[in-house]
Amino acid sequence: MLYLLLSDLHANLEAFEAVVRDAEARYPHLDAAACLGDVVGYGADPEAVVGRIQEIAQTVIRGNHDKAVALGENLEWFNSAARDATYWTLNQLSPTSVDYLRELPRGPRMLNGFQICHGSPLDEDEYLITPGDVEILAGRLDSGVIFFGHTHVQGGFRMLRGVVSVLPRPDESDSETVEVEEQAYYILNPGSVGQPRDQDPRAAYAVYDSANRLFHMHRVAYEVEVTQRKILDAGLPERLAFRLAHGR
Numbered sequence: 139m140l141y142l143l144l145s146d147l148h149a150n151l152e153a154f155e156a157v158v159r160d161a162e163a164r165y166p167h168l169d170a171a172a173c174l175g176d177v178v179g180y181g182a183d184p185e186a187v188v189g190r191i192q193e194i195a196q197t198v199i200r201g202n203h204d205k206a207v208a209l210g211e212n213l214e215w216f217n218s219a220a221r222d223a224t225y226w227t228l229n230q231l232s233p234t235s236v237d238y239l240r241e242l243p244r245g246p247r248m249l250n251g252f253q254i255c256h257g258s259p260l261d262e263d264e265y266l267i268t269p270g271d272v273e274i275l276a277g278r279l280d281s282g283v284i285f286f287g288h289t290h291v292q293g294g295f296r297m298l299r300g301v302v303s304v305l306p307r308p309d310e311s312d313s314e315t316v317e318v319e320e321q322a323y324y325i326l327n328p329g330s331v332g333q334p335r336d337q338d339p340r341a342a343y344a345v346y347d348s349a350n351r352l353f354h355m356h357r358v359a360y361e362v363e364v365t366q367r368k369i370l371d372a373g374l375p376e377r378l379a380f381r382l383a384h385g386r
């Protein structure tokens with residue numbers, strides 16, 4: 139089966155639509171889509187993105203920003219821009235959309251032979267950034283293939299007998315494929331659709347081919363200037379617009 143994997147959309151409608159168009163063109167026979175959380179927060183189109191993710195994805199788990207908006211949780215960990223955007227987002231959303239975000243399940247969730255989570259399989263709010271962050275998961279994982287988000291960095295890690303290596307991601311090209319070997323653990327990040335932080339401003343997503351154990355990562359250019367203008371016009375913190383041009 140072919141799974142479209144989306145994470146960290148952050149209310150960026152232009153990036154989201156560009157990803158859907160690109161994915162449907164590359165993979166006319168996608169079987170299902172899963173979202174690893176952070177549907178909203180930072181961006182200027184929370185209501186539209188909440189509506190669209192329900193059309194696209196059969197499985198959605200919550201991210202820390204979804205939780206902050208709908209439940210008021212974790213705000214003490216947010217910087218001022220993230221906190222301002224959280225309150226702004228709550229004011230933009232319909233009661234139905236707030237209810238939808240509030241009822242999103244916590245990860246991890248097991249799907250067809252793989253697990254999805256927002257931060258780490260052990261803690262939805264934890265960041266997996268370095269090989270050391272992954273080493274401490276050795277012996278504590280319930281699945282050999284895990285997809286995560288939260289860091290907004292596409293790529294991920296391979297772990298064999300406790301030794302962790304960092305996997306390649308698309309650089310100049312727009313795609314990279316990782317073969318998921320059966321004997322190792324793979325902790326994989328499809329990247330952020332709406333606010334990449336890996337020095338590449340293009341929207342990120344991935345497709346997992348479960349039959350052939352292939353993880354395909356892709357990058358898509360979108361109308362960043364349109365998204366930036368919306369953020370500035372909404373009165374959201376300027377930094378949230380500017381960072382989109384640099385992917386950090």
Ligand SMILES: [Fe+2]
Binds near residue numbers: 201
């Ligand atoms: Fe996020």
